[in-house]
Amino acid sequence: MVNIVQLDPSASPLDYYGWELRRLREAHGLRQQQLGDIIFCSGSLVGQVECAKKIPTREFSERLDAALGTDGLFSRLIGLVLRSQLPTWFQPFAQMEAIATYISTFQTQLVYGLLQTEEYARAVLATGMPDDLEGLLAARMERQRILARERPPLAWAVLDEAVLHRPIGGREVMRRQLAHLLTFADHRWMRIQVLPFEAGEHASLEGSFTALRFDDDPDIVYTEDLISGHMTANPDTVREGALRYSHVQATALSVEDSAALITRVMEERYGDPS
Structure with a gap:
């Protein structure tokens, strides 16, 4: 006899997703392999999702909705599932980031998460x-969906020039990452500036920070x-952050000059070595 894992649907978004999948699959009289054939995956994968x-993935969820006629249920659940894969300490920020109307960030070490390539x-x-690297990666990519909304938040990112030179993932990965940043050069809602090395000391030598504004x-x-x-909403801290960000933004290159610098670093540092 097959040992069927019994999930507690209240345990986590992932458990609820698996519980609903099994319930609806059985309601349609489908075996795992039959459903897998319909949505172009293995029955084993269906079983693994059902057991949490x-x-x-979002694609898997959209195919489930089409196959089971669930009116977007799994497409809605997948956002909760992926957000739950973020580190516990990061989840509150991700929730606030998702509803912010204005995001301003200064990053000294890495490209901001919403702008990272996979x-x-x-x-x-x-x-x-x-x-679970794959779970974390899927969750980070899910965060970026807020930029694809019909009306996304207004976002402004200032990157220290060091971000462009640090070869995360190697030459090809960095070239594609910088090329991705350049796709925002004419973006209506996202603007990117670079704080150049030549700026020397600046208002946020202490490190990176992000400010969120709401309606x-x-x-x-x-x-x-x-x-x-x-996270803090302390008025004094918020005021200090706004002041420092204004100074950093004023010291950074213009959006146009920043794009030119990103292009130059991409070609000179990560171009074809031949």
Whole structure:
């Protein structure tokens, strides 16, 4: 007799997803392999998702909705599932980032998460030696969907020039990452500036930070240390963050000159060595 794993649908978004998948599949009188054939995957994968042993993808979820006629149920659930794969300490920020109307960030070490390519993100996340790299990667890519909304948040990123020179993932990964940054050069909602080395000392030598603004809630400033993140709506901290960001932004290159610098670094540092 097959040992069927019984999930508690209240345990986590992933458990609820698996529980609903099994319930609806059985309601349609389908075996795992039959459903797999319909949505172009293996029956084993269907079983692993049903047992909460595998993180489903958005494509998998959309195919389930089409196959089972679930009116977008799994496409809605997948956002919750993937967000739950983020580190516990990061989830509150991700929730606030998703509803912010204005995002301003200064990054000294890495490309901001919303702007990372998948392969760059993979290289970054792998440094933490996570138990489930694929789950974390899928969650990071899911965060970026807010930029594809019909009305996304207005976002402004200032990157220290060091971000462009640090070869995360190797030459080809960096070339494609910088090329991806350039796709935002004429973007209506996202702007990118670079703080050049020649700026010397500046208003945020202490490190990276992100500010979130909302329509009806207090502004938030977010920072990270080695192992966790910290959000605050303290008015004095928010005011100090806004002041420092204004100074950093004013010291950075213009959007046009920043794109030119990104192009130059991409070609000179990560171009064809031959």
